[in-house]
Amino acid sequence: MTSTQRSSALLTDKYELTMLQASLADGSAHRQCAFEVFARRLNGERRYGVVAGTARVVRAIEDFVFTEEQLASLDFLDDVTLDYLRNYRFSGQVDGYAEGELYFPYSPILTIRGTFAECVILETVILSIMNSDSAVASAAARMVTAADGRPIIEMGSRRTHEYAAVSSSRAAYLAGFDATSNLEAAHRYGIPASGTAAHAWTLLHVNPDGSPNEEAAFRSQVESLGKGTVLLVDTYDIAKGVETAVKVAGPELGGVRIDSGDLGVLTRQVRQQLDDLGNTNTKIVVSSDLDEFTIAGLRGDPIDVFGVGTSVVNGSGVPTAGMVYKIVEVEGNPVAKRSRNKKSLGGVKRGFRMHRRTGTAVEEVVVPFDAVEPPAGSPSVTARELTRPLMRDGRRVEGLPTLEQSREHLAAQLVSLPWEGLALSRDEPALSTRFLGF
Numbered sequence: 001m002t003s004t005q006r007s008s009a010l011l012t013d014k015y016e017l018t019m020l021q022a023s024l025a026d027g028s029a030h031r032q033c034a035f036e037v038f039a040r041r042l043n044g045e046r047r048y049g050v051v052a053g054t055a056r057v058v059r060a061i062e063d064f065v066f067t068e069e070q071l072a073s074l075d076f077l078d079d080v081t082l083d084y085l086r087n088y089r090f091s092g093q094v095d096g097y098a099e100g101e102l103y104f105p106y107s108p109i110l111t112i113r114g115t116f117a118e119c120v121i122l123e124t125v126i127l128s129i130m131n132s133d134s135a136v137a138s139a140a141a142r143m144v145t146a147a148d149g150r151p152i153i154e155m156g157s158r159r160t161h162e163y164a165a166v167s168s169s170r171a172a173y174l175a176g177f178d179a180t181s182n183l184e185a186a187h188r189y190g191i192p193a194s195g196t197a198a199h200a201w202t203l204l205h206v207n208p209d210g211s212p213n214e215e216a217a218f219r220s221q222v223e224s225l226g227k228g229t230v231l232l233v234d235t236y237d238i239a240k241g242v243e244t245a246v247k248v249a250g251p252e253l254g255g256v257r258i259d260s261g262d263l264g265v266l267t268r269q270v271r272q273q274l275d276d277l278g279n280t281n282t283k284i285v286v287s288s289d290l291d292e293f294t295i296a297g298l299r300g301d302p303i304d305v306f307g308v309g310t311s312v313v314n315g316s317g318v319p320t321a322g323m324v325y326k327i328v329e330v331e332g333n334p335v336a337k338r339s340r341n342k343k344s345l346g347g348v349k350r351g352f353r354m355h356r357r358t359g360t361a362v363e364e365v366v367v368p369f370d371a372v373e374p375p376a377g378s379p380s381v382t383a384r385e386l387t388r389p390l391m392r393d394g395r396r397v398e399g400l401p402t403l404e405q406s407r408e409h410l411a412a413q414l415v416s417l418p419w420e421g422l423a424l425s426r427d428e429p430a431l432s433t434r435f436l437g438f
Contacts, residue, residue, distance in 0.1 A: 008060040011125040021081040029117035034329040034348045037110035044318040045426035052171045053133030054099035060125050094391035100406035102413045106433045108349040123325040133171040135315035140175035146296040151178040152306045156313035168313040202235040218248040228254035246277045255283035264301045271302035291316045351386040361416045364433045
């Protein structure tokens with residue numbers, strides 16, 4: 001491993017390495033196995049889930065190599081196991097749903113094939129990425145639907161772990177958000193960055209006697225960022241703030257932001273005030289603890305841009321997608337845990353989505369990995385394969401979709417859902433999953 005290469009190897013749980021050690025001792029480490037990532041249910045009783053983090057999983061598998069410093073910390077392992085890890089490189093196969101695809105209960109989202117030893121130790125890092133990113137993307141997609149075409153800015157960095165903030169920005173952008181406040185996400189993933197000023201900027205500007213000077217704050221911001229900037233008008237009195245903003249920037253003012261209060265009532269008042277002052281092109285941006293439900297409730301109000309923080313980075317109250325990583329095949333033999341409440345189905349699988357000629361999806365069909373395409377059952381229905389190669393012999397396949405392509409793909413898949421599938425209320429999944437050939 002080079003000094004510049006990242007290592008994801010310790011983003012794992014101890015029991016994966018103790019299982020590895022035991023399997024090396026009894027010879028089972030080299031049995032050919034398949035593991036599957038799937039969700040038994042859609043958390044929060046949502047209608048669909050969004051697959052996110054796939055590209056990050058591929059990168060994490062590539063980076064899953066151990067340094068000598070890391071190995072020295074694993075003093076609970078024997079020399080045989082440490083030597084195995086010293087030379088570890090994943091050499092198996094990974095197939096799965098493309099990033100930006102929709103998933104439903106028991107969709108075979110990812111399939112990892114190789115020896116037991118090389119697959120079992122990837123469990124935690126894969127689930128860490130998929131569960132977090134998919135939870136954020138699923139919530140963000142619902143917010144995009146609620147916004148009904150109006151832009152949304154992700155601004156939740158201060159409400160989560162510093163690196164979770166970056167992956168959350170990426171997942172939200174995948175789901176259709178238009179920009180992020182997080183500069184690391186903008187730098188790493190090419191997401192448009194957005195941001196102007198906080199209340200601290202307005203409060204900073206005071207007169208010699210300590211009284212507020214909102215005009216000075218606005219004037220300085222406009223001089224620095226131009227008249228197209230967005231001025232935060234709710235530090236003191238909103239009506240006075242709007243009046244001062246227009247006085248400073250004139251009709252070319254880009255926007256005003258409101259971050260508190262009854263947003264529906266306030267935005268209607270502010271829109272009327274702006275129009276009366278001649279600022280018909282000045283946009284209204286709102287923030288203040290928005291989620292998909294509040295956004296939907298504001299759909300009829302004169303709001304041009306939404307800013308969402310806490311609710312998007314915490315999955316809008318559903319912080320994990322609830323995905324699991326289970327062994328489903330050993331040396332060609334299907335295996336599955338027997339449990340009434342944690343149903344599993346053995347065997348390696350491929351997923352297909354069945355669509356009417358109109359493009360509307362009607363169900364998900366899962367077949368054995370080596371089976372032929374499932375019959376459509378009707379001349380008016382076609383099958384679209386969801387499972388695709390992601391890694392071959394430990395290397396990523398050529399031509400994996402970019403973040404922009406995945407974003408476009410998700411937008412198209414959301415349109416394919418039956419109309420009730422986009423509802424925000426709790427209910428059954430929009431599509432059922434049917435198994436054939438098991």
